[in-house]
Structure formats: structure tokens, C-alpha cells
Amino acid sequence: MALNWKLVIDSTNAAALADFWAAALGYEVEDPSALIEQLLTAGHLSDEAVVEHRGRKTFRGYAAIRHPEDPFDETSGVGRGRRLLFQDVPEAKSGKNRLHLDVHSGPGDLAELVARLEDLGATRIREVDQGPAGRWWVMQDPEGNEFCAA
Structure with missing residues (x-):
């Protein structure tokens, strides 16, 4: 179950x-x-x-x-x-997340998704390019929690 x-x-x-x-x-x-x-x-x-x-x-x-x-x-x-x-919680975030969300765009809409997330308060950290496997952005929400936009 x-x-x-x-x-x-x-x-x-x-x-x-x-x-x-x-x-x-x-x-x-x-x-x-x-x-x-x-x-x-x-x-x-x-x-x-x-x-x-x-x-x-x-x-x-x-x-x-x-x-x-x-x-x-x-x-x-x-x-x-x-x-x-x-x-x-009283303590501040102190390290890398051990769990994160992946937010998926539609085909070819990654730039639009990343721009929309930035307008909401997210920050780009780095782009990851895996060649044929695709590319995505590692980003942070307004409190610094990492997530991926793909």
C-alpha cells in the first residue's frame, strides 16, 4: 500500500x-x-x-x-x-541541501522558466551541461535552498 x-x-x-x-x-x-x-x-x-x-x-x-x-x-x-x-526553525541554513526539488520546463522553455523563477526571487548558481543528457540550472530559492530548473 x-x-x-x-x-x-x-x-x-x-x-x-x-x-x-x-x-x-x-x-x-x-x-x-x-x-x-x-x-x-x-x-x-x-x-x-x-x-x-x-x-x-x-x-x-x-x-x-x-x-x-x-x-x-x-x-x-x-x-x-x-x-x-x-x-x-531558529537555526540558519548551514550547508548544501541533501534533498532538493527539480522544476521542469516544457521542451525548449528553460530560459523562460529560469527568468520567471528569477522574477519571483530565485538566484542562478551555475549551469550544468550534460551534452545529450540535457542541461539545467542549479538555483536557490529566496532562503538559499538549492533546486534545479531543467
């Missing part, structure tokens, strides 16, 4: 990084505001655990994105499919 999973990415600003990756991948930022309202009303969540981002209440230090075609829970906003969760 296949298992459900999500990729969790440490960050210093979960909401901003979720916004970047949602725009980069064409995903949707999850909206937990209905769940947060229920938890606040019931006294199960303190006001200090909540922040407002782009006009919505969200959990302080957490933000998630999901594929727009995948199912999600209407009450919590939590995706039940392809999903990335960003969580704030």
Missing part, C-alpha cells in the same frame, strides 16, 4: 517561502483560517499562535502549499496529495 507524505522544508519565513514556491510551481497556498477560527473560539489555540498573512489567519511559523488538482480537507485547508510544508 502506498503511503501519504509531504515534504517539510525548514525556513526562516514560512509564509514568504510558501508564497515563492506556490508561484514557482503553480500550487495553492493552503488556507487554514476556518480551522484556526474554530480552535480560537473553542479556546484550544492562543492568539500568540496565530499571524495574519495576506488577509488570512495562519499558524505562526507554518505555511503549506498543495497541488491545485489534489483533494483537500475543506475545514482545515490541508491537502491530501502533493504538498510542501514550510516550518520556521
Whole structure:
């Protein structure tokens, strides 16, 4: 039986990084505001655990994105499919990622993809040319996490 999973990415600003990756991948930022309202009303969540981002209440230090075609829970906003969760951590990024995302362009659209990602806040690091195997760019998101654009 296949298992459900999500990729969790440490960050210093979960909401901003979720916004970047949602725009980069064409995903949707999850909206937990209905769940947060229920938890606040019931006294199960303190006001200090909540922040407002782009006009919505969200959990302080957490933000998630999901594929727009995948199912999600209407009450919590939590995706039940392809999903990335960003969580704030106190320590800074200190080395090379051991896991990274590859973002794929359509045939012949690599330059357009790289330019769009740069407009969103990504940075080019180096181009990799594997001859017949293809070429791609190693890039960094706004917090310095490496990923490849191919």
C-alpha cells in the first residue's frame, strides 16, 4: 500500500517561502483560517499562535502549499496529495541541501522558466551541461535552498 507524505522544508519565513514556491510551481497556498477560527473560539489555540498573512489567519511559523488538482480537507485547508510544508526553525541554513526539488520546463522553455523563477526571487548558481543528457540550472530559492530548473 502506498503511503501519504509531504515534504517539510525548514525556513526562516514560512509564509514568504510558501508564497515563492506556490508561484514557482503553480500550487495553492493552503488556507487554514476556518480551522484556526474554530480552535480560537473553542479556546484550544492562543492568539500568540496565530499571524495574519495576506488577509488570512495562519499558524505562526507554518505555511503549506498543495497541488491545485489534489483533494483537500475543506475545514482545515490541508491537502491530501502533493504538498510542501514550510516550518520556521531558529537555526540558519548551514550547508548544501541533501534533498532538493527539480522544476521542469516544457521542451525548449528553460530560459523562460529560469527568468520567471528569477522574477519571483530565485538566484542562478551555475549551469550544468550534460551534452545529450540535457542541461539545467542549479538555483536557490529566496532562503538559499538549492533546486534545479531543467
